[in-house]
Amino acid sequence: MGKEALVVCGEQRKAGITVWDLETGDVLLRILTSGSQPHGLLCLQNRVLVASQLQKDRPFGCGSIFFWHLNKIQAARVSYPMEAIGPIASTRDGVYLVGGAPSGNAYIWEVTSGRLLKKWHAHHKPLCCLTFSHDDSFVVSGAEDGTMCVWLLISLLHTEDPQCGGSVPSLQxxxxxxxxxxxxxxxxxxFGPALLSSSLDGRCMVWDLVSGRLLQNHVxxxxxxxxxxxxxxxxxxxGREDGKIYVNALDxxxxxxxxxxxxxxxxxxxxHEGPITALAFSSGGSFLISASEDxxxxxxxxxxxxxxxxxxxxxGHITNLIVIPKSSLLATKENQGLHLQPKFSKLEKTCQLSNAQTGIVTLLSGYNFHEGHPSATYSLSSSLLNKQILDTEHGRTPEMIQVKIGTSIENRLWIFNMTKHINSINQHLQSRVIDMVHHRLVSDDAMIVRRRRGKAKTGDLQENQESPS
Structure with missing residues (x-):
């Protein structure tokens, strides 16, 4: 507990974000004029705070997504998506960020480049919850009408469609x-990846993500x-609306x-005297932290x-809370050298064509922690990327790490496209085999018919020869 900090925020922008020392209760940081709806606050790699903000006073329900380095109160980056974003979630490595909109649309971005990889209509009602599975293989979405969907991450990373729209088949x-x-x-x-869900209907359910089975139902x-x-x-x-927190065994x-x-x-x-709004555990699991509308x-x-x-x-009341290492707030040069700040770019409003098909990986601007402005944007070919990795293999520079990230992204896309190509070939071969089998069966049937006719004619001839004249 002594090495951790508590981060909370409210729904109203005037409430701001407050960071406390979990052991002493001292205020470590305050970020003014920032508020998020429930499930609208997270921390990327324990280094960067991300908050979605709805601006209800503006026309068409505009919104924004803010990024802060944890040792500065000024936002390092502000993005304005095509529509307001409520709940957000990220993969454990901070590579991908998903967001849900009141329209029922969902978005997934690549954080380093800011690329919008996919926009799809996930639900008919506003999204209110998003999460990744424990192994980051699935994205789970929940809506105000109580429906929940499970999406394969690999299907959301498919970027051939430049419009990134339309429907995506759900696994569950x-x-x-x-x-x-x-x-x-x-x-x-x-037994495998599972999900625990809760609802205003007073039930908590445990689901098997792969089979879709309901395993437990807490009423x-x-x-x-x-x-x-x-x-x-x-x-x-x-946590309940009456402020009580119920504890059940979870087998x-x-x-x-x-x-x-x-x-x-x-x-x-x-x-608590008001409805519970958020619950979280310290890293060691010895302490529970609860937040309320009180x-x-x-x-x-x-x-x-x-x-x-x-x-x-x-x-104001608290809508979100997270627990982070207190070391993330330190701003000494020694700490910066040991822990490189994650790179992130302005999130795109619309999908753009990928450069992966041309063999080029674009490394977009990362935020320069020391100078406070974006670094230069540049592109490298695959061969040059590999050469630079070999040349700098024994160093640990930010440039080397960024090049490795670029190569990893390109390889991932190449593997995905190659898998699709191989599947297409397999389907074609299966079709050819079926056609050949069908042709063979037809030929065999025809041959059998011909043989029977030949035998019949031979039998008739023999009968005619044996019969007396």
């Missing part, structure tokens, strides 16, 4: 919840507004049939269930 489509989705937690599970008497599980995936924490072993667990089997934490965040000892500290967000 669930409608068991009958009210707005309020939370997702990705679980590793002993409560009041709306569930936030969920979390401990790092050991043994306990489920469900993620192999289950043949779904299990329904009632509220009577739960423990309860009392500490403008406070509470720190709980998981072993004793005691309330250790209360944080007060003076300018």
């Amino acid at each position: 489509n669930w409608s068991e919840h009958c009210s707005s989705i309020t939370g997702f937690v990705s679980v590793s599970g002993g 409560f008497s009041d709306a569930i507004t936030a969920i979390a599980i401990d790092p050991g995936e043994q306990l489920l924490f469900a 993620l072993g192999l289950q043949e049939n779904q299990i329904t667990i009632s509220e009577d089997e739960s423990g309860v934490l009392f500490g 403008c406070t965040a509470c720190l709980w000892d998981v072993q004793s269930w005691q309330l250790i500290r209360r944080f007060t967000h003076e300018k």
